Amino acid sequence: MGDDQSKSQPPPPPPSPFFSEPWRKINWRDNQSALQYVKEYRPQNENQQLRILLHGPPGAGKSSFINSVQSVLHGRMYTQALVAHTFHGILTKKYTTYKIQKERSDTFYPFVFNDTMGLSEDKGVHVEDVKLALKGHVMEGYRFNPQSRLSEDDRFYNKSPTANDKVHVLVCVIDANKLSMKEEVLQKIKDIRKEASDLGIPQVVIFTKPDELSPEIKESLKNVYKVKILKKKLETFSADVGIPMNCIFPVKNYHEEIDIDSDVDSLILSALRNIINFGEPQLQTKC
Template identity: 65%
Template sequence: MGADESKPEPQLLSEPWRTINWGDKEKDLQYVKNYKPQTEGQQLRILLHGPAGAGKSSFINSVQSILRGRLYVQALVDRISSSSFTRKFRTYKIPKEGQQSFYPFVFNDIMGLEISRGVHVDDIKLTLRGHVKDGYKFDPESKLSEKDGFYNRSPSSNDKVHVLVCVIDASTLFPMKDETVKKIRDVRMEASDLEIPQVAIFTKVDEVCPEIKADLKNVYKVQSLKSKMEQFSAYVGIPMNCIFPVRNYHEEINLKSDVDSLILSALKHIIRFGDDYHNLKKSSDMPMNFSTE
């Protein structure tokens, strides 16, 4: 056996393959706090989907905690059951300081993509188009009927989804079941037909390897995590520059700058993608003026 064969591969790269504002999270925080859509009254709707237990609800709570400046729990989370804890379609608004207004973006949480008892893929497609009303209880056996009271027949622009976010547990990502990959791809194709931008969030990155657990700033230096992201990108088609690793709040009682930095980096790009999409749709809906005057 040669010397190279017994030598383990280094866990950390000499330089991070992606850089973020570790020491200046306030810049990203102010971007999020100051964001305002070009159209008055417009809001960005961000739909989170993915396997059960991946951390969709925890991500929403983590974002709210950062923007409120304290730990906050609104979306209920269960860390025991492997099945989806979210049963109903929920919209989460985040109040601004003073509680007199809300941020111009909302999150939608849905039932997880379980193999046999998860959310019906057609319900996700209806959600993308704005046809699902808040409070609808998901039925894994059948999609929402047009005759149901929770079916929105005339969705407004604010009812429709502007960014689709696939939330993935990085610590248990592989091997991915073929059915799960198929469901994610199916939802992606519908979103692509609607020209909705798509992002992936990798949660629980601190559980991927001890180097990240010891120091979250190593997240972009760990080759094994980058490889997971590249493999997931190859499986479902989401580009690497649209995949963001984060660590949600789940055990802390105080906010931590490094945790905030990763989440804010992801949130900033999600908002930018959604704003670009809305502005593009707005431009395409404007009538063409062929006047020569």
């Protein structure tokens, strides 16, 4: 009879995909304070600008992040940086600085983004070019060459970079669904991170497309800090490259949307505010 009873027992329920509490708190209800913080940000020296350099594998969403930040600050969909629509598409070929215009047409926010060619095992940006960009040696319009680095006698080599030419925050953009990247690419990310660390440049990781990783996040972005699988992915990448968890931010870029979404804005503003906070001390040390 004991055997009959054991056979009649229902199977245990599957483990919950959620933590009992979010592992990171974020204010989903009020984007206005974060938006105001970004809009009112001013470096101590009015002639300074915070330079944010983006790098990462092709198709991860570097250009989309730039466009998404501009969309949030403008309150409408905005497209300035060209976006590759397939994973293999690499549209960013030149070193380009993106300024974000304020409400007045003659004023800009005191931070700029630099996009780079994607990191891949053979055709991507040369690691040494990213290192040179960190130091401010790469000039606007330089066309990346995967086979060779920028030489000192090239017309796009900046021999005397100013504090504004140098990078103040390095941002690695990673597709949350493609963490099983080739070892060569992972090693390039580590090499760039080491150079930034040697230069005292803070580093941030943006994890894009979390909604494609988990149906629970796709259902509601508010689940992003509740879902176990995403945190596991972040912890794995943190351990692999040595970037602490409090410098890693999941973000959904604007892609198919035609209207602004409050939850999308919340994640973008959270990442952007921390990028500014991490970079501000660098402006003082590089004066």
